[in-house]
Amino acid sequence: SKGDPVKGKQIVDTVCAACHGADGNSVASANPTRRGNTEAYLLTQLKNFKAGTRNNPTMMGMAATLSDADMLNVTAYFSQQKPKAREASDKTQMPLGKKIYQAGNSYTHVPACMACHGPAGKGIPDQFPRLGSQHAAYIAKQLNDFKVGTARKNPTMSDIASRMSDAEMKAVAEYISGL
Numbered sequence: 758s759k760g761d762p763v764k765g766k767q768i769v770d771t772v773c774a775a776c777h778g779a780d781g782n783s784v785a786s787a788n789p790t791r792r793g794n795t796e797a798y799l800l801t802q803l804k805n806f807k808a809g810t811r812n813n814p815t816m817m818g819m820a821a822t823l824s825d826a827d828m829l830n831v832t833a834y835f836s837q838q839k840p841k842a843r844e845a846s847d848k849t850q851m852p853l854g855k856k857i858y859q860a861g862n863s864y865t866h867v868p869a870c871m872a873c874h875g876p877a878g879k880g881i882p883d884q885f886p887r888l889g890s891q892h893a894a895y896i897a898k899q900l901n902d903f904k905v906g907t908a909r910k911n912p913t914m915s916d917i918a919s920r921m922s923d924a925e926m927k928a929v930a931e932y933i934s935g936l
């Protein structure tokens with residue numbers, strides 16, 4: 758780890774915890790929980806907010822105040838936080854969500870999410886982010902952002918999301934939140 762998690766905790770407790778939760782489990786569903794994603798992934802996201810290539814007004818403002826050292830410190834701390842299991846809030850979405858997550862949609866060429874994000878949603882460190890136990894509303898918003906392409910871009914995810922319907926995004930987001 759290049760950062761100092763103790764210094765990172767000081768910043769998180771005073772600035773970030775209001776939205777992301779002191780223990781990394783946020784209450785509001787628009788605010789992502791910190792689920793032990795890797796430092797490298799979280800650092801990329803903070804740099805993207807600072808550069809404006811990931812466009813979220815709140816987080817662009819937050820990232821603007823962080824120095825490179827601050828970013829290393831907060832991501833060192835965030836990456837230590839343990840995800841808390843969450844139950845899918847809308848279980849009626851489970852069959853469709855599970856099908857997409859595990860097998861994709863061959864008709865529209867949506868690949869299985871688990872090929873990259875893992876069968877249990879744990880991701881692959883420094884390659885594919887962990888998704889499991891994240892808020893469904895946040896996941897659905899990210900998929901929509903990738904699809905629309907103005908707020909967030911990633912070649913792989915933008916292509917996948919562009920092939921998904923709103924109903925599929927909502928269903929898979931509910932399934933993921935319960936992983």
Ligand code: HEM
Pocket residue numbers: 768769772773774775776777787788789794799802803812813815816819823831898899
């Ligand atoms: C997203 C870090 C403060 C609201 C994120 C992400 C990171 C992050 C790394 C990307 C999520 C991911 O990829 O898993 C931080 C840090 C903060 C901070 C280090 C303190 C310096 C806040 C505050 C708020 C907030 C105070 C609310 C006022 C959000 C929201 C998103 C987000 C709404 C999702 C943005 C989107 O939909 O793309 N934050 N955050 N954050 N954060 Fe923060």
Ligand code: HEM
Pocket residue numbers: 789801857858867868869870871872873874884885886887888896897899900910911913914917929
């Ligand atoms: C990121 C969902 C399939 C590679 C993400 C994120 C979501 C997501 C919600 C953002 C995570 C966050 O903000 O915390 C899905 C779903 C899939 C799927 C629902 C199936 C329909 C795949 C596949 C691959 C992949 C098959 C690999 C070929 C990635 C990568 C990122 C990502 C590289 C990080 C993007 C970035 O740095 O901004 N995915 N994913 N995903 N996914 Fe997927």
